[in-house]
Amino acid sequence: MSRRKGSGFSSASTAEQVTEGIDATALTAIVTGATSGIGVETARVLAMRGVHVIMGVRNLVTAKDVKEGILKEIPTAKLDYMELDLSSVTSVRNFASNFISSGLPLNILVNNAGIYGTPFTLSENNIELQFATNHIGHFLLTNLLLDTMKKTTHESKREGRIVNVASCAYRLSYRGGIRFDKINDESSYSKFCAYAQSKLA
Numbered sequence: 001m002s003r004r005k006g007s008g009f010s011s012a013s014t015a016e017q018v019t020e021g022i023d024a025t026a027l028t029a030i031v032t033g034a035t036s037g038i039g040v041e042t043a044r045v046l047a048m049r050g051v052h053v054i055m056g057v058r059n060l061v062t063a064k065d066v067k068e069g070i071l072k073e074i075p076t077a078k079l080d081y082m083e084l085d086l087s088s089v090t091s092v093r094n095f096a097s098n099f100i101s102s103g104l105p106l107n108i109l110v111n112n113a114g115i116y117g118t119p120f121t122l123s124e125n126n127i128e129l130q131f132a133t134n135h136i137g138h139f140l141l142t143n144l145l146l147d148t149m150k151k152t153t154h155e156s157k158r159e160g161r162i163v164n165v166a167s168c169a170y171r172l173s174y175r176g177g178i179r180f181d182k183i184n185d186e187s188s189y190s191k192f193c194a195y196a197q198s199k200l201a
C-alpha cells in the first residue's frame with residue numbers, strides 16, 4: 001500500500017473512493033479508450049457521480065457492451081459513445097467535428113487510450129504507431145476541443161480539466177528523450193523505448 005499524501009489518497013485509492021460524495025451531474029466528460037481497462041473504470045465512476053460521459057472509441061461493438069454493463073449497474077448513467085481512432089488524423093478530426101456539432105459542453109477530457117510495445121508500424125498518416133496513437137492523436141484532439149472547453153468554462157464558471165494518462169515508463173525513452181528527427185526510424189526502433197517516448201511526449 002502506497003503512502004498517503006496530503007489529499008488523504010494514494011495510488012492504492014480507487015476512483016470510487018476519491019470521488020465519494022461528489023455530485024457531478026452538471027458536468028460532461030470525454031474519455032478516450034473507454035472499452036477496456038482504466039478507460040472503462042474511469043467512464044463507470046464518472047457516470048456513477050452523474051457526469052455525462054462520451055466514450056471515444058474505435059470499437060463500437062465493444063463500446064455498446066461496456067455501456068450496457070455500466071447501465072446495468074447504474075441505471076441512471078448518462079453514457080454515449082462516438083467513433084474515434086486516435087491513430088488517424090481524419091478520424092480525430094471527424095470525432096471533434098461530430099462532438100462540436102452535438103452542441104454539448106465539455107468540462108473534462110481524459111486522454112486515456114493507448115497502445116503499448118507494438119512492433120514497428122506506421123499509421124495511415126505515416127507516423128510511428130505508438131507516437132501517433134498515444135501522443136499525436138490526443139494532441140490534435142485536445143487542440144480541436146480547446147475552444148469548446150473554454151466556452152464551457154466561461155458559461156458554467158467552472159474550470160475544466162484535461163487529464164493525460166501518461167506512465168512512469170516515460171523515464172525509459174530513448175537516450176536524449178524525444179527523437180524528433182527519428183520518430184520513424186525503423187532500424188533503431190525499440191518497441192519499449194518508443195512507448196516511453198510517446199508517454200514522455
Ligand SMILES: NC(=O)c1ccc[n+]([C@@H]2O[C@H](COP(=O)([O-])OP(=O)(O)OC[C@H]3O[C@@H](n4cnc5c(N)ncnc54)[C@H](OP(=O)(O)O)[C@@H]3O)[C@@H](O)[C@H]2O)c1
Nearest residue numbers: 033034035036037038058059085086087112113114166167
Ligand atoms: N495498465 C497499466 O499498467 C498502465 C500503466 C501506465 C500507463 N498506462 C496507460 O493507461 C492508459 C490505459 O491503459 P490500459 O491498461 O487501461 O490499456 P488497455 O486495457 O489496453 O486499454 C486501452 C484502450 O485504448 C484503446 N485504444 C488503443 N488504440 C486506440 C486507437 N487507435 N484509437 C482509439 N482507442 C484506442 C483501446 O481500444 P480497443 O478496445 O479498441 O483496443 C482500449 O480501449 C494507456 O494510455 C496506457 O499507456 C497503463
